[in-house]
Amino acid sequence: MTQSRIPTLDIRRFDTDRDAFVAELGAAYREWGFAGIRGHGISDEQIAGAYDAFQRFFALPEEVKRKYHVPGGGGARGYTPFGVETAKGAQHFDLKEFWHVGREIARDSRHADVMPPNLWPEEVADFREKAYGLYTALDQLGSRVLSALALHIGLPENYFADKTDSGNSILRPIHYPPITTPDVPNVRAGAHEDINLITLLVGASAEGLEVLSRKGEWVPFTADADTIVVNIGDMLQRLTNHVYPSTTHRVVNPPGEKARQPRYSTPFFLHPNPDFLIDVLPSCVTPDNPSRYPEPITAQGYLEERLREIKLK
Structure with missing residues (x-):
């Protein structure tokens, strides 16, 4: 297979070689919107343990899994069955089923109305511990990546810290079942963009991910085992x-x-706090790049708009 042209960088350099790392990471994202991150400190054992719990859940009978489906919940928590999510503008649904883990917050939090409590499958005893452990590790790694990106565009390193500390972030274990019929019109996940701030994808177990370059070519990106x-x-x-x-x-x-x-x-979708106002940063507006979004929108308002488009709401 051809070597991907999408860069992979060691995030430990953020502590040892900060200026060069920030410049290289920022350049990778400006060009591709994607990068591989290694040296992230999340152990193979932790990742493998989480995947083991997820696979045991997906192996349960359909009627057991459907106990954890919340009709009308937009897939925010618990189980979403096969054949529901459809990429924006696509004719055919994606070939996948998935589970959503959200942030654990106090039920008297101001965000409680839009961030429901998690569901946990009682049939898989260690699911909660393994899933939320991975959630926390990816949340912390995502914060480091955002710190580097903030520095690259002239913001303080901690710019995102208080804007994502109760973010409506989601860990999504996905199962794409074997494809047994030839010539299915559907693909495992149709061409799409993610809704959130950044997405961290851990341990994709097989090739298949492709990224659209600026020239309009589909570039395969199968990362090494130690890369997120x-x-x-x-x-x-x-x-x-x-x-x-x-x-x-x-x-x-x-x-x-x-x-x-x-x-x-298992992607982790890192979101801002629901009441964060997405308003174009003045430092990102220039004569060559005038503001494309004169109207700000809250993170929650934007999320709901998009969930309707992909048939989850």
Whole structure:
């Protein structure tokens, strides 16, 4: 397979070689909207343990899994069955089922009305511990990436800290079942952009992820086992007036026998606090790049608008 042109960087350099690291990371995101991050400190054991719990859940009978589906909940928590989510503008639903873990917040929090409590499958005893452990680790890693991106566009390092500390972030274990019929019109995940600030993808177990380059080519991006793929979402694209592009990507069906293997992946969608106002940063407006979004919008308002478009609400 061709070597991906999308850069992979070691985030430990943020502590040892900060200026050069910030410049290289920022350049990668301006060009691709994607980068690989290694040296992140999340152990193989932690990732493997979480995947093991997720796979045991997806192996449960359909009627057991459906106990955890919340009708009308927009998939915010618990289980979303196969054949529901559809990429914006796509004719065919994606070939996947998934589970959503959200932030654990006090039920008297001002965000409680839009951030419901988590559901946990009682059939998988360690699901909660493994899933929320991974949630916390990815939340912390995402904050470090945002610190570097903030510095790259002239903001204070801690700019995002108080804007994401009760963010409506989601950990989404996904199961793409084996594809057993030839010539299905659907793909595992149709071409789309993510809604949130940044997405961290841990341990994609098979190839299939492709990223659309600025020249319009689909570039495969299968990261090494020790690498977490981190990409820009639409909220950060809007906030930075497209300085950081939210790049279209998809998960294609593998050829031949590989299609008969299941695929598991776990993205973490890092969101701002629900009441954060997404208003174009003045530092990202120039004569060459005038503001594209004169009207600000809250993170929650933007999220709800987008969930309707992808058939989750």
